Amino acid sequence: MTSRLLPLFLAAAGAAAGAGHEFDRVVKAIEQQYGVKRTHIPLMGLANFVVKVAHPAGSAGLKLAVFEDLPDAGDPAELNRFMTDKICTGRLHPMIVTRERPSGESTYILTGELGKSTDLFIATFEPHEATVIEVTVNMETLLKMLAAPGKARGMFESDRDRDDGR
Amino acid sequence: MRIVPILLIAVLTPLAAQEIKMPASLDKLAAKADETVDVTLDGPLLKLVGKFLSSEGEDQPARKILSGLQSITVKSYEFSSEGQYDPADLEEIRAQVKAPAWSRIVGVRSKKDRENVDVYFKDGGNGNLGGIVVLCAEPRELTIVSVVGTIDPSQLASLGGQFGIPRFDFEIGATWRDAK
Numbered sequence: 001m002t003s004r005l006l007p008l009f010l011a012a013a014g015a016a017a018g019a020g021h022e023f024d025r026v027v028k029a030i031e032q033q034y035g036v037k038r039t040h041i042p043l044m045g046l047a048n049f050v051v052k053v054a055h056p057a058g059s060a061g062l063k064l065a066v067f068e069d070l071p072d073a074g075d076p077a078e079l080n081r082f083m084t085d086k087i088c089t090g091r092l093h094p095m096i097v098t099r100e101r102p103s104g105e106s107t108y109i110l111t112g113e114l115g116k117s118t119d120l121f122i123a124t125f126e127p128h129e130a131t132v133i134e135v136t137v138n139m140e141t142l143l144k145m146l147a148a149p150g151k152a153r154g155m156f157e158s159d160r161d162r163d164d165g166r
Numbered sequence: 167m168r169i170v171p172i173l174l175i176a177v178l179t180p181l182a183a184q185e186i187k188m189p190a191s192l193d194k195l196a197a198k199a200d201e202t203v204d205v206t207l208d209g210p211l212l213k214l215v216g217k218f219l220s221s222e223g224e225d226q227p228a229r230k231i232l233s234g235l236q237s238i239t240v241k242s243y244e245f246s247s248e249g250q251y252d253p254a255d256l257e258e259i260r261a262q263v264k265a266p267a268w269s270r271i272v273g274v275r276s277k278k279d280r281e282n283v284d285v286y287f288k289d290g291g292n293g294n295l296g297g298i299v300v301l302c303a304e305p306r307e308l309t310i311v312s313v314v315g316t317i318d319p320s321q322l323a324s325l326g327g328q329f330g331i332p333r334f335d336f337e338i339g340a341t342w343r344d345a346k
Contacts, residue, residue, distance in 0.1 A: 076193075076196055076197055077193060077197070080193070093206075093208060093211075094204075094206055095205070095206060095207065095211065096203070096204070096205050096206075097202075097203070097204040097206075098201070098202065098203050098204075099196060099199070099201065099202045100200065100201055101197075101198075101199060101200050101201070102200060111211060114210055114211060114214050115214070116218075118214075139215075139218040142215065143215065143218070143219075146205075146207070146215065146328065146329050147327075147328055147329075148330075149203055149205045149240070149329065149330040150201075150203045150242070150330065
């Protein structure tokens with residue numbers, strides 16, 4: 001019994017470790033591309049706890065990295081090249097990409113490990129700011145996103161962002 | 167000896183299911199558009215989504231259609247003013263959806279709304295479709311849809327309104343049957 005469970009456990013542990021590794025890889029790639037360091041977020045542990053308990057938008061687990069004072073992430077063609085060449089490799093595949101020219105905001109929603117729960121990476125770039133979120137969503141949430149891809153980004157906006165009309 | 171048909175299938179299947187190549191000029195359009203939405207759904211994701219849709223009720227047609235699909239690509243552009251895109255931007259796509267492999271099944275020209283919709287079907291054999299391309303051009307909006315895979319025409323309407331694909335105002339399956 002133990003011998004049969006061990007490969008399953010190892011596979012699950014490997015998948016979890018892989019997801020964490022992808023997040024670190026994405027963060028490092030952005031830091032290298034724009035020559036910035038991610039901003040330290042106080043009480044991030046608390047945010048993780050809230051997400052685990054409340055599961056907003058059918059999500060579980062959350063990793064967040066914020067980058068401020070980017071030199072310029074507003075050029076869509078350059079950003080696209082960066083995302084294609086450096087981020088969307090290996091396990092990460094672009095699912096939804098949205099751009100708003102007036103605000104200069106681009107959002108990439110990438111899928112990682114697929115399954116009953118799916119790892120999503122949501123990378124939002126404004127001309128001088130970027131946010132990367134890794135979150136595991138259930139199938140219901142994924143289906144909602146696919147039903148209205150243009151509104152998918154809004155499902156992960158904070159209340160403050162919505163109030164600001166961003 | 168049995169390996170020959172297997173090899174042939176392996177070689178020909180990807181050719182039959184080839185995706186439409188999106189022209190590079192669309193990147194320039196993205197720079198002009200106020201809002202762009204790109205959706206790329208590949209086979210593994212579509213199969214996974216299909217598995218979780220109910221096999222009964224209103225989800226049933228979508229579940230059935232997703233099981234045969236290899237990819238869905240949707241590109242949508244919204245412009246702040248008219249004349250931001252050139253109809254010639256779509257010519258590179260039209261050049262890829264020509265007879266005999268493809269048929270233009272629907273061509274709607276609305277003078278009132280100034281909306282042009284073209285729907286191209288690829289014959290997949292056995293009464294099925296092998297692919298669909300939809301070009302929907304309005305004065306301030308442009309949507310390009312490419313669906314690759316085996317599709318039962320009668321289930322097609324269930325894709326409208328999903329995955330960023332516009333809803334079809336006409337019975338698309340009947341149009342295909344009439345054209346055959």
